[in-house]
Amino acid sequence: MNNYGLEIWGDDNFVIHNSTINVKHGKEPSLIEIVEKIRSKGHKGPLMLRFPHLIQKQIVKLFDAFKQAKESFQYKGDFHAVFPLKVNQFPNFVDSLIAVSEGYNYGLEAGSKAELVIAMSKTPLGAPITVNGFKDKEMVSLCFIASKMGHNITITIEGLGELETIIEVNEEFNGKEFTSMIPKIGVRIRLHSAGIGIWAKSGGYSSKFGLTSTELLEAYSLMVKHNLLGQLSMVHFHIGSQMSDIAPLKKALREAGNIYAELKKRGATSLSAINIGGGLAVEYGQHPHSQERNYSLNEFANDVIFLMQEISKNKGVEEPDIFTESGRYVAAAHAVLVAPVIELFSQEYNKKELSAKEVHPPLIQELDDLFNGLDSKNAREYLHDALDHMESLLTLFDLGYIDLEDRSNTEILVNLIIKKAIILLAGHGGSELKKLQQRIQERYLVNFSIFQSLPDFWGLEQNFPIAPLTHLDQRATNPASIWDITCDSDGELPFNPRLPLHLHDIDLDKEDYFLGFFLTGAYQEVLGMRHNLFSHPTECVINFSDSGVYEIVDIIEAQNLMDILEDLEYDTYVIDTTLKQRIEQSEQLSSEEKQHLLGRLYLYMSENSYLKINP
Numbered sequence: 036m037n038n039y040g041l042e043i044w045g046d047d048n049f050v051i052h053n054s055t056i057n058v059k060h061g062k063e064p065s066l067i068e069i070v071e072k073i074r075s076k077g078h079k080g081p082l083m084l085r086f087p088h089l090i091q092k093q094i095v096k097l098f099d100a101f102k103q104a105k106e107s108f109q110y111k112g113d114f115h116a117v118f119p120l121k122v123n124q125f126p127n128f129v130d131s132l133i134a135v136s137e138g139y140n141y142g143l144e145a146g147s148k149a150e151l152v153i154a155m156s157k158t159p160l161g162a163p164i165t166v167n168g169f170k171d172k173e174m175v176s177l178c179f180i181a182s183k184m185g186h187n188i189t190i191t192i193e194g195l196g197e198l199e200t201i202i203e204v205n206e207e208f209n210g211k212e213f214t215s216m217i218p219k220i221g222v223r224i225r226l227h228s229a230g231i232g233i234w235a236k237s238g239g240y241s242s243k244f245g246l247t248s249t250e251l252l253e254a255y256s257l258m259v260k261h262n263l264l265g266q267l268s269m270v271h272f273h274i275g276s277q278m279s280d281i282a283p284l285k286k287a288l289r290e291a292g293n294i295y296a297e298l299k300k301r302g303a304t305s306l307s308a309i310n311i312g313g314g315l316a317v318e319y320g321q322h323p324h325s326q327e328r329n330y331s332l333n334e335f336a337n338d339v340i341f342l343m344q345e346i347s348k349n350k351g352v353e354e355p356d357i358f359t360e361s362g363r364y365v366a367a368a369h370a371v372l373v374a375p376v377i378e379l380f381s382q383e384y385n386k387k388e389l390s391a392k393e394v395h396p397p398l399i400q401e402l403d404d405l406f407n408g409l410d411s412k413n414a415r416e417y418l419h420d421a422l423d424h425m426e427s428l429l430t431l432f433d434l435g436y437i438d439l440e441d442r443s444n445t446e447i448l449v450n451l452i453i454k455k456a457i458i459l460l461a462g463h464g465g466s467e468l469k470k471l472q473q474r475i476q477e478r479y480l481v482n483f484s485i486f487q488s489l490p491d492f493w494g495l496e497q498n499f500p501i502a503p504l505t506h507l508d509q510r511a512t513n514p515a516s517i518w519d520i521t522c523d524s525d526g527e528l529p530f531n532p533r534l535p536l537h538l539h540d541i542d543l544d545k546e547d548y549f550l551g552f553f554l555t556g557a558y559q560e561v562l563g564m565r566h567n568l569f570s571h572p573t574e575c576v577i578n579f580s581d582s583g584v585y586e587i588v589d590i591i592e593a594q595n596l597m598d599i600l601e602d603l604e605y606d607t608y609v610i611d612t613t614l615k616q617r618i619e620q621s622e623q624l625s626s627e628e629k630q631h632l633l634g635r636l637y638l639y640m641s642e643n644s645y646l647k648i649n650p
């Protein structure tokens with residue numbers, strides 16, 4: 036039975052019970068049960084399910100791995116972590132994150148003013164806030180306000196200009212004195228080593244970010260000159276996201292560790308931490324040969340602790356506290372996007388669609404015989420015969436000897452024969468069958484937008500695990516491509532013979548069929564774009580009680596049509612009155628009809644863009 040690679044990407048978060056995929060937590064409800072409960076309240080279209088227990092699990096794993104590594108090396112520095120808000124700033128996520136991380140002194144990382152405002156209001160006082168990215172005077176001032184509020188905040192400077200801004204802002208807030216109520220300072224270093232993979236651009240020497248060694252020395256002198264060295268507390272780097280291999284991290288750790296030690300020996304006595312950024316990868320792979328990560332969390336933690344210890348010992352400095360800013364690793368697993376299939380395109384290739392005739396042309400009769408006689412022994416031979424007959428029949432059509440109905444019957448029968456042969460040959464058909472699979476792939480039209488919900492597939496060809504929520508006790512035999520409902524030909528997850536996805540042959544007139552897109556909790560939501568004006572899907576939070584019973588809370592309905600237009604700065608009042616006037620002033624309509632049309636119009640405008648089709 037196909038379990039859709041659950042053992043590779045699932046991390047024990049889900050389990051297959053009979054025909055359904057279930058949450059492996061509490062009383063292990065099936066995803067389909069949760070989805071139907073939400074849909075019964077009238078929410079159709081795609082749904083984003085959030086599972087806070089999976090955020091908690093990742094945070095606990097992260098802290099445990101570093102605790103273990105610290106213990107086994109008897110490392111003296113502390114371990115701290117912050118969540119980088121750019122990975123997911125949605126309130127249902129952030130509020131869950133804060134709630135489940137209680138007791139870990141877990142903080143937030145901000146990369147813009149708006150994110151900083153979230154961090155200032157949501158981080159518990161005392162838990163760390165780190166501030167990265169390019170900053171102007173206002174942003175630095177916000178950091179000073181945060182520290183006066185009592186926040187434990189560190190400004191990471193990306194360039195010398197930002198240090199000058201800090202000096203200027205301090206003068207405005209505190210005069211010439213540097214009191215203890217001002218932000219700590221971190222320095223982001225520009226690494227020689229770079230990450231690998233599609234996200235590697237944020238590390239490395241040509242990176243957008245960080246100070247070169249020369250700039251670092253200048254920054255050091257500037258801090259000494261302005262009596263600011265006491266604030267320098269952190270050395271920071273980030274080698275890029277979804278680090279598939281551990282080797283670049285080790286190189287980066289050596290560079291950063293030696294810079295830390297050099298600065299300390301030079302006199303930066305308050306320097307006490309190394310911030311290793313993010314990059315911890317998530318296993319999105321759904322096939323054994325396409326795994327994306329070659330290390331475990333424990334290996335990662337051990338490498339960090341071991342290397343920092345070794346460098347500190349060699350250079351005779353204190354072992355630094357370790358900060359991480361892992362985002363993808365913490366957030367990806369918590370969200371599952373569920374979307375209904377609304378059409379199978381080649382469902383017309385069905386025996387019941389065959390056109391009846393008194394007498395069929397002999398070759399069509401033969402195709403029918405081939406289809407009925409097909410078994411695992413003759414499958415390959417009959418398949419070849421069928422393809423040969425098809426060529427002849429198509430030629431006969433071109434020459435005018437058979438009609439359109441014959442041609443349609445040919446297409447249906449050959450399609451059915453290929454499908455049946457693929458099942459009978461069960462993977463032993465070699466490259467020929469692989470090519471045929473592509474030819475008869477089934478197109479599943481799915482009620483969602485790839486641009487809105489899986490933007491990294493569109494932009495970076497990042498694959499996400501996909502599995503149907505039901506029918507998992509039946510073999511799926513249709514090579515599948517997935518089409519979204521945007522009018523864009525890029526809105527497709529094509530069938531990829533190297534990473535084949537097979538789905539079930541479903542009669543949508545008789546039953547629903549839902550697809551789950553897993554590990555979509557990191558980056559996808561805020562990067563999602565409103566191509567064709569499809570909005571963020573309806574979302575909700577699934578909380579489990581101590582007794583294992585789940586509860587669906589905080590449902591946020593997808594934006595309605597008028598809200599979407601308002602977000603684009605349309606004057607919705609004008610749109611509203613124009614539409615109303617065009618109905619009211621029509622001379623062809625009776626007044627009852629006008630009332631009726633207005634009622635309908637307002638109903639539709641209060642709903643979201645996704646299709647309401649009930650197959």
Ligand SMILES: *Cc1c(COP(=O)(O)O)cnc(C)c1O
Nearest residue numbers: 273276277313314360361362363
């Ligand atoms: C993006 C980013 C992160 C998070 O990276 P992940 O790969 O999601 O863990 C951490 N720190 C900085 C500075 C970043 O820019």
